[in-house]
Amino acid sequence: MPSIADKIQQYLEELLEKSRAGYIEIQRNRLAEKFVCVPSQINYVLNTRFTIMQGYLVESRQGGGGYLKITKLPVVKEKDFIRFINQSLNEVISEMTGEGIVKRLYEEGIITGREMLLMRAIMHKETLNVETVDMDAIRAKILKSMLLSLMREEFQNK
Amino acid sequence: MPSIADKIQQYLEELLEKSRAGYIEIQRNRLAEKFVCVPSQINYVLNTRFTIMQGYLVESRQGGGGYLKITKLPVVKEKDFIRFINQSLNEVISEMTGEGIVKRLYEEGIITGREMLLMRAIMHKETLNVETVDMDAIRAKILKSMLLSLMREEFQNK
DNA sequence: GGTCAGAAGGTCAAAAAAGGTCAATAAATG
DNA sequence: CATTTATTGACCTTTTTTGACCTTCTGACC
Secondary structure: OOOHHHHHHHHHHHHHHHOOOOEEEEOHHHHHHHOOOOHHHHHHHHHHHOOOOOOEEEEEEOOOOOEEEEEEOOOOOHHHHHHHHHHHOOOOOOHHHHHHHHHHHHHOOOOOHHHHHHHHHHHOHHHHOOOOOOHHHHHHHHHHHHHHHHHEHHHHHO | OOOHHHHHHHHHHHHHHHOOOOEEEEOHHHHHHHOOOOHHHHHHHHHHHOOOOOOEEEEEEOOOOOEEEEEEOOEOOOOHHHHHHHHHOOOOOOHHHHHHHHHHHHHOOOOOHHHHHHHHHHHOHHHHOOOOOOHHHHHHHHHHHHHHHHHOHHHHHO
16 A cells, blocks of 8 residues: 555656646645645655655745745756766665666666666665675676576566 | 465465566565464565575565565576576676676677676776675665766767 | 734654564474 | 474664644735
8 A cells, every 4th residue: 555655746746747837836735635644744755756866846935825836857968967966976875765866867768678677686685785895796796686687578678 | 284484475476476467565564464473474485485586576665655565577588598607606706707797698699788888887896896895885886887887978879 | 114913835853654684492304 | 313494573774654843925904
């Protein structure tokens, strides 16, 4: 069962999809009412699923007549985009974050579906769960996981 | 009499069989309740019977709305070649050996030139030269090196 | 023009809702 | 009886949900 946050995310994405303009404007309280949740839940969704890294810009206005404006950012030039991601990368990246970035690369058309699968396989915790610092051992694990991902049928069609 | 782990395994396999989609999503606690066992028993079953090597991919999410997702990986039969390489892989692989294998994959037409570049970048000693065992740090280095390789001119033409 | 009430939205941390790990038994197997 | 395989439970981490409290606008009323 998807969480409320997931449903709100889906709803907003659909709205954005439909909107010919590239952005939507909504009211936080109305949305919270619609999904029967506290208003701050909306902020949670925006902060976790509509970030710049994920290709969205969120603007808002407080006070009477306030609103939330969510814009799907237009595709940037490939190199600029990669450079941007690269710069914003931390010294440490969780699996979730890594997956998010790879997904974005795919959605922006920078990598193919196959490449996404390959990259995902490498970033998976099973692959990177090493006890040694020996790079030959790490290389072996990574290569194995890449080969396994090559064997997947799914892989062939992408 | 089959162990409880066996029964859980069988149950999950049946679900997977029936599911037209190739994967199932379940909740760990529900499943544990159904089989009257502790939740960690489920992890035991997943870790021993639904591994990558056995052709399954297990993904999961913690927190509210959390779940377990088990995917049966369809294996391509004519890729005996990859299976062969995979079997012959050591626990430890030098950069040279790794490069050789990747090159061979390319020559066999199993991977594209871009994929080769990507794989090479990852296996490179600079990428894997880590001092920590922290997988988030290793993941960060790998992702960075992949991004850099995506930016290379050479990459565009392959 | 200043001010103040009400109408938005924002922040943050605590609580809740999952799933994960690990090591100590217990049971089965050879 | 020694080793492997299962079972269990205590404790941990991640993600979501909730609520109390804060800030920023707008408009009506002096």
